[in-house]
Amino acid sequence: MVDINGSKPIYIQIAEWVENEILRGHFKPNDKVHSQYTLADMFNINPATAAKGLNVLHDDRIVYNKRGLGKFVTDDAKAIILEKRKNETLKRLLRDVVIEANHLQIDEQELRDMLEDVIRDHKGEKT
Amino acid sequence: MNVIETTGLTKTYRRMNAVDDFTVTINDNTITGVIGRNGAGKTTLLKMLAGLIKETSGDVRVFHEHPFNSLYASANSILIDDQMLFPEALTLSELLAQGARFYPGWDEAFAQQLFDYFSFEPKQIHEHLSKGKKSTFNMIFGLATRCALTIFDEPTTGMDAAVRKDMYRVLLKDYLAHPRTILISSHHLEEVEHILENILLIDDGTLHLHKSVEELKEYAVRLTGPTALLGQWLYNKDVLHKKQHSSDMMEVVVKRDFPLEQAERMGFHVTPVAPSDVCIYLTAKSEGGIDDVFK
Numbered sequence: 001m002v003d004i005n006g007s008k009p010i011y012i013q014i015a016e017w018v019e020n021e022i023l024r025g026h027f028k029p030n031d032k033v034h035s036q037y038t039l040a041d042m043f044n045i046n047p048a049t050a051a052k053g054l055n056v057l058h059d060d061r062i063v064y065n066k067r068g069l070g071k072f073v074t075d076d077a078k079a080i081i082l083e084k085r086k087n088e089t090l091k092r093l094l095r096d097v098v099i100e101a102n103h104l105q106i107d108e109q110e111l112r113d114m115l116e117d118v119i120r121d122h123k124g125e126k127t
Numbered sequence: 128m129n130v131i132e133t134t135g136l137t138k139t140y141r142r143m144n145a146v147d148d149f150t151v152t153i154n155d156n157t158i159t160g161v162i163g164r165n166g167a168g169k170t171t172l173l174k175m176l177a178g179l180i181k182e183t184s185g186d187v188r189v190f191h192e193h194p195f196n197s198l199y200a201s202a203n204s205i206l207i208d209d210q211m212l213f214p215e216a217l218t219l220s221e222l223l224a225q226g227a228r229f230y231p232g233w234d235e236a237f238a239q240q241l242f243d244y245f246s247f248e249p250k251q252i253h254e255h256l257s258k259g260k261k262s263t264f265n266m267i268f269g270l271a272t273r274c275a276l277t278i279f280d281e282p283t284t285g286m287d288a289a290v291r292k293d294m295y296r297v298l299l300k301d302y303l304a305h306p307r308t309i310l311i312s313s314h315h316l317e318e319v320e321h322i323l324e325n326i327l328l329i330d331d332g333t334l335h336l337h338k339s340v341e342e343l344k345e346y347a348v349r350l351t352g353p354t355a356l357l358g359q360w361l362y363n364k365d366v367l368h369k370k371q372h373s374s375d376m377m378e379v380v381v382k383r384d385f386p387l388e389q390a391e392r393m394g395f396h397v398t399p400v401a402p403s404d405v406c407i408y409l410t411a412k413s414e415g416g417i418d419d420v421f422k
Binding site: 011041044049052099102103 | 157158296299300303321322323324339340341344345391394
């Protein structure tokens with residue numbers, strides 16, 4: 001959900017919400033995504049903020065414009081989102097982990113071991 | 128289209144400039160928050176825009192007309208505040224009927240639904256309402272006019288938190304259905320910022336900044352770190368606020384005109400600053416705020 005007081009700008013949260021809907025298959029290629037007005041109503045935000053979120057998706061070629069009709073999901077949307085999350089979100093999270101590890105004076109090997117533990121635990125939870 | 132244009136707008140009361148050389152343009156179909164400290168000149172500015180008082184010098188245009196003596200501007204704008212006077216001889220439902228008679232865009236069904244939702248009684252007299260109920264009624268009245276320029280000056284005075292939240296939601300939904308130019312002044316930016324597009328910050332009668340809410344969110348960052356290191360790093364930076372946590376830890380709010388990675392690499396803790404805090408720091412009289420008084 002959108003967190004008004006969160007540290008992430010609301011328009012980014014809106015873009016990510018639409019991306020998640022695409023990843024979950026709720027919006028398929030060539031489906032129309034919600035308009036800025038629908039998003040504004042849903043998340044109780046100014047429509048200009050919602051429009052800015054949609055523009056991010058447009059710049060990233062996740063949606064395309066049909067004049068007067070709205071914004072639609074591109075064929076490559078899913079692949080683009082996955083690539084974007086990998087390159088931006090995941091790398092940022094990893095960088096934060098490395099910075100925090102430095103603060104705590106954890107050496108590289110210990111950090112690697114911790115990561116492997118987490119991966120193993122996560123696999124265990126899934127099965 | 129520009130709905131509001133002012134150039135060098137000034138209002139002087141007893142040789143004090145309440146509004147001082149104020150130049151701003153506001154586009155149609157936007158919601159703008161008018162933010163400022165007590166006595167910053169918000170009300171004076173809004174009253175001049177609504178044509179209720181006349182400027183001392185400078186120029187003000189609303190729908191390209193001079194609001195103080197334009198019937199057109201007057202019929203298409205309304206100012207809602209907690210000092211609105213309604214005739215005491217009329218009941219609340221009679222007041223709504225008069226609204227319908229005066230404002231061509233008046234939405235009777237909308238007014239009635241909100242009237243019922245907030246549990247008003249048709250025969251009540253405006254003067255006898257509690258502070259919060261008065262504000263609620265005034266806000267309903269203002270929204271129902273659907274005026275192309277609707278100005279709210281501290282519209283939520285006296286309302287409880289639940290009603291404030293409801294009314295801002297009503298305002299947003301009504302704006303989505305009927306886009307128009309809305310100005311809202313408020314002391315509680317954090318309560319309205321989500322529905323605003325732009326913010327107009329007034330300080331000592333002058334325009335301090337006019338930016339989108341999103342820009343204001345990225346205007347400044349808060350850095351926390353060792354006093355010596357941070358203090359040195361701050362050289363040449365635009366510091367808005369400083370606070371000493373302990374003898375060796377310091378917190379500063381700086382204008383964000385450098386890559387954040389730069390600060391992170393130094394090991395400073397970087398956190399965002401809410402727009403309401405940015406406004407407070409920008410209009411503070413000293414870097415340390417009230418704490419400076421106790422030094």
